[in-house]
Amino acid sequence: MTESDTSLRDRLVDVGVELLAAEGPQALTLREIARRAGVSHGAPRRHFPTHLELLSAIALRGFAGLAERVRQTLDRERGGARDRLAALARTYLDFALEQPGMYELMFRHDLLESGRLGLRETSLPLFSLLTGLVATADPDADAPRVAGALWANLHGLAQLWRWRSLQLATGQDDLAPLLETVLAAHLGPGDGR
Known part of the structure; x- marks a missing residue:
């Protein structure tokens, strides 16, 4: 995993943590996390093949x-x-x-x-x-x-x-x-x- 891959992975989790604090668990969709992270809606799948894996992180x-x-x-x-x-x-x-x-x-x-x-x-x-x-x-x-x-x-x-x-x-x-x-x-x- 490259440094940019690691930083994107961490950024997706950071955004998820912030979104969770602001809006609650129901707001934690892959699409919304990707949007707030400034990446395509498919980008999280490179690091988290399932929604469950992102939620787990x-x-x-x-x-x-x-x-x-x-x-x-x-x-x-x-x-x-x-x-x-x-x-x-x-x-x-x-x-x-x-x-x-x-x-x-x-x-x-x-x-x-x-x-x-x-x-x-x-x-x-x-x-x-x-x-x-x-x-x-x-x-x-x-x-x-x-x-x-x-x-x-x-x-x-x-x-x-x-x-x-x-x-x-x-x-x-x-x-x-x-x-x-x-x-x-x-x-x-x-x-x-």
Whole structure:
């Protein structure tokens, strides 16, 4: 692949990321990305033979961004495993609420199942990190099961908060108490480990 091919590939993904942030996942057509990148509508096919492959490349950027945010958060957090879990959870929720289009794209079942660009493998280290923190916070827990339930709960919390359903149902406009309830439900009150 030549440097110009690499730069066009990167530019198409950059345009897709920008379009996703501005207009949401429904705007991510090959034709619109090509138009905004200033290339013919057939040009993306040289790098992304299918629409799914281009979407996967865009989602891969999202996973990389989330992983970097989590890394930075955990580098700053000096508390025990439960504190680190709480910080990771807040970072995950912040990402989901700040970048809803990317978040939605990243967890699309068809992209994860397609095997394109290793998206499943890209998302698994974050789950492994979550599982390790759960195991440290509660050595007696079935860490993968608790981490899975916690992740599902966080995912649902992000979606329902974004849709404003939780605010309506609970009468709360602060996500922090709900997050603490989620953590307590899965980890117990904790002792700061």
